Amino acid sequence: MTDSFYQRRTAGIALGIGAITIVLYGATLFFGVIARTSQGGFIELRPDVLYEFVTLHSVGVAGSLMTGVTALMWYALSKHVRLSMNLMLIMFGIIGAAVVSLLVCTLMGYYGSGWTYLYPLPFKSAGAWDEWAGALYLLVIMCVIIAMFIAWCDVVVSCSRKYGFASSMGWNLIWGNDTPDTAPPPVVIISTITALCGIMALFSGSITVVQQLIYWANPSYYIDYLFIKNLIYYFGHILMNMVMYMCAAIVYELLPRYAGRPWKSNKIVAISWNTAFIAVTLAYLHHLLQDFVQPLAFQVIGVFGSYMAAFPATVVTIIGSLILVYRSGMKWSVAPLYFFLGLMGWAIGGFAAVMDAGFNQQFHNTMFVPGHFHTYLLAGASFVFVGALYHLTEELGGCTDTFEDRVGLWTWLIGAYGVTAMFMYSGIFGTPRRYAVQMPGTEVYSTIAVYFAWIVVFGVTMVIARYLTRLQRVKPLRGW
Numbered sequence: 001m002t003d004s005f006y007q008r009r010t011a012g013i014a015l016g017i018g019a020i021t022i023v024l025y026g027a028t029l030f031f032g033v034i035a036r037t038s039q040g041g042f043i044e045l046r047p048d049v050l051y052e053f054v055t056l057h058s059v060g061v062a063g064s065l066m067t068g069v070t071a072l073m074w075y076a077l078s079k080h081v082r083l084s085m086n087l088m089l090i091m092f093g094i095i096g097a098a099v100v101s102l103l104v105c106t107l108m109g110y111y112g113s114g115w116t117y118l119y120p121l122p123f124k125s126a127g128a129w130d131e132w133a134g135a136l137y138l139l140v141i142m143c144v145i146i147a148m149f150i151a152w153c154d155v156v157v158s159c160s161r162k163y164g165f166a167s168s169m170g171w172n173l174i175w176g177n178d179t180p181d182t183a184p185p186p187v188v189i190i191s192t193i194t195a196l197c198g199i200m201a202l203f204s205g206s207i208t209v210v211q212q213l214i215y216w217a218n219p220s221y222y223i224d225y226l227f228i229k230n231l232i233y234y235f236g237h238i239l240m241n242m243v244m245y246m247c248a249a250i251v252y253e254l255l256p257r258y259a260g261r262p263w264k265s266n267k268i269v270a271i272s273w274n275t276a277f278i279a280v281t282l283a284y285l286h287h288l289l290q291d292f293v294q295p296l297a298f299q300v301i302g303v304f305g306s307y308m309a310a311f312p313a314t315v316v317t318i319i320g321s322l323i324l325v326y327r328s329g330m331k332w333s334v335a336p337l338y339f340f341l342g343l344m345g346w347a348i349g350g351f352a353a354v355m356d357a358g359f360n361q362q363f364h365n366t367m368f369v370p371g372h373f374h375t376y377l378l379a380g381a382s383f384v385f386v387g388a389l390y391h392l393t394e395e396l397g398g399c400t401d402t403f404e405d406r407v408g409l410w411t412w413l414i415g416a417y418g419v420t421a422m423f424m425y426s427g428i429f430g431t432p433r434r435y436a437v438q439m440p441g442t443e444v445y446s447t448i449a450v451y452f453a454w455i456v457v458f459g460v461t462m463v464i465a466r467y468l469t470r471l472q473r474v475k476p477l478r479g480w
């Protein structure tokens with residue numbers, strides 16, 4: 001396969017997966033907005049319906065974001081290594097099966113545990129949903145695990161084949177065997193570290209699914225509640241963090257093209273991302289700080305892991321991006337603006353996560369938690385995702401920004417910070433998360449949030465419409 005054919009096909013696949021996932025993203029985000037509109041008192045959803053909507057929303061929007069970002073990271077990486085297009089298509093096909101199953105188990109099977117599927121909830125719903133819906137939901141998670149396993153294994157294998165495993169992990173830079181000129185580019189190092197960290201989490205996720213399916217087939221099968229809770233949070237927490245890390249890899253590769261300066265790998269980049277690898281693995285424990293039967297050492301490690309996870313990669317990336325753009329004479333078109341604002345969303349959401357771990361007695365399971373992760377997903381990772389889509393249409397179709405592109409960006413930004421600020425405020429005042437009806441005295445935060453949520457809907461709709469229009473400008477390339 002020639003280089004140019006490979007480049008055209010990877011671009012075509014990334015553009016296509018990007019188009020499908022951004023539409024799915026918008027559709028499933030809508031269910032979250034409807035849920036918030038109900039919490040805000042504008043409409044009245046039955047609590048069981050609200051939980052179905054929140055389940056469909058959370059897995060749907062986070063899953064489509066993760067799939068889209070994976071395809072775009074793969075596109076950014078394909079400039080340096082040969083990845084398998086067939087594997088990417090297989091991965092995408094499995095995600096398609098997961099989407100259909102998710103729709104069936106939530107909308108037809110009434111499944112509504114939220115994303116967490118804590119044992120034995122999938123099979124003990126007090127009549128809210130049938131057991132088959134719980135089992136199907138577990139298969140949805142299994143599909144995601146298999147799909148991401150394929151994609152991430154391809155990344156580790158392809159990078160190691162070209163640069164060697166130690167160089168791809170940045171270890172040769174750390175030990176002085178590589179220099180910034182000979183080391184692999186940051187997109188390779190960050191993608192390899194992310195993929196490896198993700199693969200470890202996928203193993204833990206698959207244990208949680210298999211154990212619960214065995215329990216479904218044989219209810220006398222014993223599962224330790226705390227053990228499986230640890231594995232579920234280790235899996236889910238890391239999976240969502242890896243979405244942001246893949247976004248960072250994309251920014252390291254694409255932002256320098258706007259700044260007109262290189263962003264090379266160096267010792268600091270390598271050390272910070274390897275530290276993040278360890279820290280993010282430990283950070284999930286802050287979800288279990290109120291589980292008093294956990295060994296104390298775990299809890300202490302969890303708090304330190306959470307503090308550590310936020311700093312090395314985030315701080316190094318943010319400072320690096322500021323140095324990159326400072327006095328670069330860069331033209332702030334919409335794509336780099338999305339990248340830059342996405343990194344800021346990551347930093348702000350990450351800081352809120354540290355607050356959550358540090359003041360867990362106050363914030364645990366309050367709305368502060370959705371506040372922090374919505375910040376780095378809705379105003380962080382999502383922005384990098386959209387920025388990369390805009391970049392592709394700019395690079396391959398010569399598309400230029402219009403007034404509507406800028407309106408989409410700013411309305412999404414304003415709406416997103418309004419939504420997340422209201423989640424956090426209500427959390428600070430003690431509103432519990434996952435309550436269909438808000439506690440007396442705290443309804444006002446949900447009510448205000450609804451206005452911002454609909455501003456986001458406006459912004460996201462604008463972005464989707466514009467991306468699909470820009471896509472038509474990308475000249476048809478043979479061999480897609």
Ligand code: HEM
Pocket residue numbers: 029032033035036039054055057058059061062065113114115116370374377378382419432433434435452453454456457
């Ligand atoms: C305007 C945008 C959005 C709105 C209004 C919204 C609304 C909501 C609401 C009302 C909940 C339930 C909160 C609770 O009471 O605990 C929720 C949960 C959640 N949302 Fe969103 N959301 C939005 C965007 C997103 C995005 C972009 C993502 C991911 C990429 C996302 C992922 C999640 C997740 C993972 C949960 C947790 C579900 C659970 O507790 O099991 N949301 N969202």
